[in-house]
Amino acid sequence: MGGIARRLTWGLGDQAVSSMTNFVVGVFVARELGVAAFGIFSLVWVTYGVILNISRGLATDPLVVRFSGASTADWRQATARASGTAIAVGAAFGVLAAFAGFAIGGTLGAAFVALAVVAPGMLLQDSWRFAFFAAGEGHKAFVNDVVWAITMIPLLLLAAVHGSVWGFVLAWGGASLLAAGCGWLQSRIVPHFAGVRDWLRQHKELGSRYLIENVSNSGAAQLRMYGLGAIAGLSAVGAVRGAELLLGPFLALLMGLNLVAVPEAARVLREAPGRLARFCLTLGGVQAIAAATWGAILLFLVPDALGTLVLDDVWAHAQPLILPVSLSVTGAGIVAGAAAGLRALGAAPRSLRAQLWASAGYLGFGLVGAWFGGAVGMSWGSTIAMWLGAGLWWLQLRAALRERTPVQELPNLAESRTS
Numbered sequence: 001m002g003g004i005a006r007r008l009t010w011g012l013g014d015q016a017v018s019s020m021t022n023f024v025v026g027v028f029v030a031r032e033l034g035v036a037a038f039g040i041f042s043l044v045w046v047t048y049g050v051i052l053n054i055s056r057g058l059a060t061d062p063l064v065v066r067f068s069g070a071s072t073a074d075w076r077q078a079t080a081r082a083s084g085t086a087i088a089v090g091a092a093f094g095v096l097a098a099f100a101g102f103a104i105g106g107t108l109g110a111a112f113v114a115l116a117v118v119a120p121g122m123l124l125q126d127s128w129r130f131a132f133f134a135a136g137e138g139h140k141a142f143v144n145d146v147v148w149a150i151t152m153i154p155l156l157l158l159a160a161v162h163g164s165v166w167g168f169v170l171a172w173g174g175a176s177l178l179a180a181g182c183g184w185l186q187s188r189i190v191p192h193f194a195g196v197r198d199w200l201r202q203h204k205e206l207g208s209r210y211l212i213e214n215v216s217n218s219g220a221a222q223l224r225m226y227g228l229g230a231i232a233g234l235s236a237v238g239a240v241r242g243a244e245l246l247l248g249p250f251l252a253l254l255m256g257l258n259l260v261a262v263p264e265a266a267r268v269l270r271e272a273p274g275r276l277a278r279f280c281l282t283l284g285g286v287q288a289i290a291a292a293t294w295g296a297i298l299l300f301l302v303p304d305a306l307g308t309l310v311l312d313d314v315w316a317h318a319q320p321l322i323l324p325v326s327l328s329v330t331g332a333g334i335v336a337g338a339a340a341g342l343r344a345l346g347a348a349p350r351s352l353r354a355q356l357w358a359s360a361g362y363l364g365f366g367l368v369g370a371w372f373g374g375a376v377g378m379s380w381g382s383t384i385a386m387w388l389g390a391g392l393w394w395l396q397l398r399a400a401l402r403e404r405t406p407v408q409e410l411p412n413l414a415e416s417r418t419s
Contacts, residue, residue: 010138014129017145021152026245029168030238031312032160037107038314039234040165042241044111046222048119048173051093053214055123059085060130061210061262062203065343068134068263069270079131080192081199086127088196090120107165114166118173124191125176128183133263140186148179209348213355220359224366228378231367235317236375242311242318243325243379246298247291261336265344276341277401284337288330295326317375324379331386338393347400354396358389 026045030038063082067075094116101112125148132141155171184190200207229237261283268279299322307315335358342351362385369381 010142014138014142014145017142017149021145021149023245025152025156025168025172026241027310028156028160030242030245030314032163033165033168034312035235035238035242035314035317037165038241039229039236039238040108040111041168042237043108043225043229044115044165044169045241046218046225047097047112048115048122050215050218050222051089051119052123052126053218054093054211055086055089055126056130057211057214058089058200058207059083060127061214061343062206064130064134064262065206065266065346066203068266069136072135075131075135076189079187080189081195082131083124083127083189084191084193085196085199086123087120087191088193090123094119110164110166111169114169115173118170118176121177121180122173124180125183128180128187131187136263144179144183144186147182148175151175151178206346206348209352213348213352216356216359220363224363224378224382227367228370228375231370232374236370238314239317239375240321240325240379242314243321245311246318246322247294247325247329261340262343265340269344273404276344280337280341280397282337283340284334287333287336291326291330291333295322295330298322298326320376321379324376324383328379328383328386331383331390334390335386335393338390338397341397342393342400345400345404347396350396350400354389354393357392358385361385361388
């Protein structure tokens with residue numbers, strides 16, 4: 001238990017730094033640029049989320065699933081290939097984003113060109129984090145994110161002088177280059193580009209499914225925001241992103257737990273398979289309770305003056321969205337518990353099935369809501385889809401557990417809830 005607590009603590013600490021850094025960046029940019037330009041920055045943000053999930057699906061998800069707790073030699077070889085894969089994904093995306101940016105032109109196009117420049121370094125830095133947690137060395141990931149956060153401060157101040165969206169994108173992503181170099185010093189592992197093809201081939205079964213799963217998730221979020229921008233305008237996109245920023249402290253908890261959730265679930269599966277269902281229920285329940293609590297704090301304890309101080313004119317647009325966004329993130333906490341269990345079991349077909357249906361609902365319900373009610377309608381539509389998807393994820397986990405374990409030996413999920 002001491003080892004689990006220590007690893008969870010480092011996971012929470014690392015993600016607290018990462019999430020709060022993103023929160024500060026979002027608040028700073030929102031205040032400097034206003035709601036419309038912040039909407040453009042938000043579109044770049046969600047686009048990066050897609051490429052980040054592509055990188056994780058091909059590189060770090062197989063690394064975490066198959067090399068958590070592995071021997072040092074195996075971990076080092078796997079990390080070299082996984083980090084090389086992350087850089088390759090970033091470089092390929094950079095080429096496409098640069099062409100798209102030049103074709104689009106204007107403020108939005110310049111922002112995408114800036115993202116093209118920084119994407120490889122950002123993906124490499126992210127791959128170090130997951131590699132360190134797979135090795136049970138979360139303290140190294142924590143240090144790496146602290147380096148990124150500290151480096152970002154002067155770059156953001158410099159970007160504020162220029163006052164452009166592309167400048168803030170360069171500041172946000174450019175700081176990751178130093179952190180990526182720090183990851184090399186910490187690990188003494190050189191990314192192995194020649195091994196990318198072998199890595200993809202060896203982990204094709206997991207990587208291909210996790211790629212589709214991750215992209216369907218982040219892609220649905222991206223298309224939802226693009227659709228909202230087309231239907232209701234960039235100010236609506238900025239409002240939704242502003243409401244999501246207010247959930248930043250809770251998201252630090254959610255993502256911190258998720259960072260170590262799959263490695264820990266894999267360890268539970270190896271050491272005590274019968275405890276996996278209870279572990280996933282506890283993981284999801286803690287995250288859901290935390291999300292609901294933070295949402296209540298935002299709704300009832302944050303005065304307008306404080307909200308305006310934090311988000312400036314974005315606050316007035318974001319405030320009506322706090323309730324549906326909080327409920328949506330609460331549902332995401334429930335999903336996270338089931339997702340960790342399916343990843344640990346290596347049940348990629350089942351997790352893929354759940355993610356595809358959930359993402360389709362998230363996008364569809366969100367766009368229908370946007371059509372009828374703008375940002376508010378989209379937020380409520382997405383919330384309904386999130387909770388429907390949570391039920392589907394848990395049905396898939398239950399089925400995967402029954403496939404792996406004889407029915408008489410499987411702990412009843414209903415009993416686990418009350419134990």
